[in-house]
Amino acid sequence: MEAQHPGNYVKIAVVADPQLMDKTSLGLPPKSLALEISQFYTDLFMRRAFLASILPLKPDAILFLGDYFDGGPSLSDEEWKESLSRFKHIFDLKTQGKRNTQVYYLSGNHDIGYASVLSHKPEVVRRYEQEFGIRNYRFTVGKVEFVVVDAQTLDGHSQGSLTSASWDFIKNVSMDVNLNPRVLLTHIPLYRPDWTTCGPYRYSPVINQRVFHAVHDQEIVYQNYITEEKSKYLLDLLRPVLILSGHDHDQCTVTHMSKHGPVMEHTVGTISWQQGNLYPSFMLLSASNDTIQNDSSLQDAISTQLCFLPMQTHIYIWYLSQFVLTLLALLLWPTNGLGSWRYCRVFMEYTRSLISSNIFRSGAKEKNEDENCEYEMIWDAEGSMHLVKKTSKAPLTHSSERGLSERGNAVMRSTARRQISQETELSTAVDMNMDVELDMMAKLPPRASKSRTKKVIRRLMRTLRMLTVIAAVNVPLYMMLLFKDWTEQ
Numbered sequence: 074m075e076a077q078h079p080g081n082y083v084k085i086a087v088v089a090d091p092q093l094m095d096k097t098s099l100g101l102p103p104k105s106l107a108l109e110i111s112q113f114y115t116d117l118f119m120r121r122a123f124l125a126s127i128l129p130l131k132p133d134a135i136l137f138l139g140d141y142f143d144g145g146p147s148l149s150d151e152e153w154k155e156s157l158s159r160f161k162h163i164f165d166l167k168t169q170g171k172r173n174t175q176v177y178y179l180s181g182n183h184d185i186g187y188a189s190v191l192s193h194k195p196e197v198v199r200r201y202e203q204e205f206g207i208r209n210y211r212f213t214v215g216k217v218e219f220v221v222v223d224a225q226t227l228d229g230h231s232q233g234s235l236t237s238a239s240w241d242f243i244k245n246v247s248m249d250v251n252l253n254p255r256v257l258l259t260h261i262p263l264y265r266p267d268w269t270t271c272g273p274y275r276y277s278p279v280i281n282q283r284v285f286h287a288v289h290d291q292e293i294v295y296q297n298y299i300t301e302e303k304s305k306y307l308l309d310l311l312r313p314v315l316i317l318s319g320h321d322h323d324q325c326t327v328t329h330m331s332k333h334g335p336v337m338e339h340t341v342g343t344i345s346w347q348q349g350n351l352y353p354s355f356m357l358l359s360a361s362n363d364t365i366q367n368d369s370s371l372q373d374a375i376s377t378q379l380c381f382l383p384m385q386t387h388i389y390i391w392y393l394s395q396f397v398l399t400l401l402a403l404l405l406w407p408t409n410g411l412g413s414w415r416y417c418r419v420f421m422e423y424t425r426s427l428i429s430s431n432i433f434r435s436g437a438k439e440k441n442e443d444e445n446c447e448y449e450m451i452w453d454a455e456g457s458m459h460l461v462k463k464t465s466k467a468p469l470t471h472s473s474e475r476g477l478s479e480r481g482n483a484v485m486r487s488t489a490r491r492q493i494s495q496e497t498e499l500s501t502a503v504d505m506n507m508d509v510e511l512d513m514m515a516k517l518p519p520r521a522s523k524s525r526t527k528k529v530i531r532r533l534m535r536t537l538r539m540l541t542v543i544a545a546v547n548v549p550l551y552m553m554l555l556f557k558d559w560t561e562q
Contacts, residue, residue: 089319097144139181188229
């Protein structure tokens, strides 16, 4: 649709669940080397994806669907600011003003927690809103209205201030008469029946509804979908034509039935390769810039395209396999280097001797003459043999000087026989010399200084030297390219 009407659509890049790794991610000690390496390569992948895959599409707006951090509610203020700085660097948010690109944010459960956390840690919500703004709001891109809802509060206790504030916002939006198509943005997907298929782009098993409550106050401590009751209520009030969500880390497309008709929901997969999805992705959304005339064209005002990123895990597996093959080649390569080709050299000398002895040059012309004829073998000064046809006057009587054939006879002079005998002796001598040399090489006793242990040590030392040379050439180049991608603006 965008290709047909490029001037009438606004492009929006949708990114979900970067979930930057921190001390809560892998159970590793904070500031440990393993954690730092994991963080760096995960951040680098997302930065490369953003700079090389998303920005070249020149989106007019960028929409984040929540879960910017992994352990947001558990981080201290200092740790949270450090993760925030990484987030801004990865997605180049410090220079987004130069690109004149609008950026919109949506809170996730890893940013502010579920209802149980919100009721006991109000400071988590305050620091989030100081940086990313309010959690319930709406904005317009083109002629499409987007409604952002804090899904973590929708199933909380009705008397809670955060929950009531979210529902008050939703009711106020529903009362506005808006002719533009509306898109609902929620981090947690809406309810779907168990074992609902998610379409062809999902690679992990379908996760059914799970909601866990705290023992002391029955507040929600975990949920993977909004409850069925609140999902229907939300659809009836807002009447969206499209729903975008995250949280699941894998792609899923389902259709909900409301009293106003079917509504499609796209759950966008994570952009990170470390969050359980081998196929990271983002979505490109096109919003119409034209005024919608009737309800039948509301859904046509929006088009979506799911975009997959490289499978980083497979790339690292390929790197590892290449390293193993290189290591095996260095370990198994003969220790005597070029001397291991001695057998090949002997064979080549033997082949040259056969060629020089004219064995491959000997041959006979095809005899197509009458049977009563004989051929005389004449050898010239260069050693080449020629057959001279002569008329047979009388049958040959000596069998030692006769060669029978179906058509014609050939006579070999004594000089020819003598030369062939010499060539045969030469060939035999070459064979014997080669056999003797190969036998001597095979039976050569090992030197006392080259014991098995020393050979193993020699191989290991040679392999280490070669790896050092390879590393000296490749590591600096790799590091230059690595940090170039990390620091490039």
